[in-house]
Amino acid sequence: MKLTKARALVLIAFSVPIAIELRTVAGFFNVELPLIAVAVIEFLFLALLFVLYGLYGEGSNAAA
């Protein structure tokens, strides 16, 4: 399945609430996640999405 711009945007949107509440989830397991860790995780996710978009995105000719 091709990663269209629209699908990428929706994925980014859904990553936001997950990132925000990541610390709560970690808290259930007695892990105190600092804000900066969450920022890094979200950043890594966005970077990954970016790479995937380059590989399988609309403009690319790789079949998904």
Added chain:
Amino acid sequence: MATARSEHAFVDKFPDEAGVIKATFLVAFVALGIGAFFGLIQALHRTNVVRVIDSADYYTMLTGHGVLLAIVFTIFFLCGVFHWATARSLDRPAESKLFSWAWVGLMLTGTILATVAILGGLVPSLGMSADVLFTFYAPLQAHPIFYIGLAMFIVGTWLAGADWFLSYRAWRKDNADERIPLQAFMVLTTMIMWYISTLGVAVSVVFFLIPWSLGLIESVNPLLTRTLFWYFGHPIVYFWLMPAYLMWYTVLPKLAGGRLFSDPLARVVFVLFLLLSTPVGIHHQYLDPGIAEGFKFIAMTNTMFLLLPSLLTAFTVVASVEHGARQRGGEGYLRWLGALPWRDPAFTGMALAGAMFAAGGFSGMINAGMNINYLIHNTLWVPGHFHLTVGTAVALTMMAGSYWLVPQVTGTKLYSRPIGLLQVIMWFVGMVFMSNAMHRAGLAGIPRRTAEPQYQNFEFLTPIGSIFELRVQIALGGTLLFLSVVLFLFNILLTSLGEESERPVDAYLPEPLSGPEGSPRILDNLAMWTGIAALLVVLAYTLPLAGIIQNGGGLFGGGLPVPATVSAGLDFVLMTVTSAFNTLLGVVA
């Protein structure tokens, strides 16, 4: 397919109705723009990020924001949608063009009066203000033209409902044995609920608040006006929600590439909302003294029943959307989600609105629980909750729906789909920030409706993160939301200025998988459902109201309120009935 292509655009088939709908949408969008601007000012002010108003003016802004968004934007838009749905599904124009314009005019005049009174608060020399918040109950008092405007607005909605009932009556004459078309059924049941529930607020405004603001009576019974407000204040929630449900049931499945699963189920859901919406308003008054605990408990159990139609809706709409995805080649347990038309802002916006509504539903259950409510009552949690429900489930569905509806009434193509997509996603992200932080701030005990949430010598504590982060999130979210509204208005403006198109949008709505034939005829018996709904209201409210009048010092207040018990209410009713009976005996004898 052939029928889809040959179908006329709505504007060609019903030019007069399209004109009325355009007017209602225009008012709605102007209110949305101003209201969102006030929202931004508040969000930045109360988080202490940027302050452009005096803190003393915070209530003026908040009143403008609440009234313009939660009352004017939503209800004007809804009237447009209902006008469209009635003409479309009954396949006939309104009975009288003049009558349609009369209700638009009345609602608009009322809106202008109320808005002038609110904004008057910013110009002290006028001596006019209405800083009473959108809940407008005593002891806060507004200038009389605020209440008069409000009354005109409500009567306007009554006439709008009459317009649709007249259409229905005319249709019924020509189609004696047919089932009421689904969209018309939804419009009519919603309006019956509205008639029943606005009765309470009309009594409050006409008999108490207007005479009181004019100085004709000295005082009102605050608990009585509060109760009459919430008698309408809960059902108005469903008045906002029903047009969104109408679009989720009848338009969203089509946008997803499929069709509605079950027409009979949709009818059952609307009937349940008609029956259950009104007898629950006391769940907003768990902390009001003067209402017996027992009545509060009954309101709570009634409220929990309302989960049923909401869950039925969630299942039906998701099932219909999944069906659409599979029609488009989607497979797997969850992979079908990828096959949905995410590029279409109308679809994506409604889908995201639905997803956020689920979250809002959960925080709503917490509000409804009598004991948990005490924890979050009047904290920022509450605006967090209703920005997910009315502020997103409804408002975002209306904006997203506009991308599909507006072209039908203007005859022009949507200006930009990518901007539309960006807009709905920005709303989603902005609302995640703002409302999540509001919920958390509420748990930390930060009050709502205050310009200055900081107190001297007192520190709010959060279990995770800091209050500072929450403030930043609220300000950031509010800014994204405002920008999203700007993009929306820009896109719609350019759409309506665009060139006429042969086929502005694919307006065809497919038949449900399971049609109305399968549902019992009794579902269409509107008179019977109205009777049952009214009976439930009488059962739920007679005793509490009697108690409130008795404990709160009579109809017009004045006395000191006393703590209430169920038996006090009962005694009062018994006493009244006995004395009425004795009088009657006296007359007869």
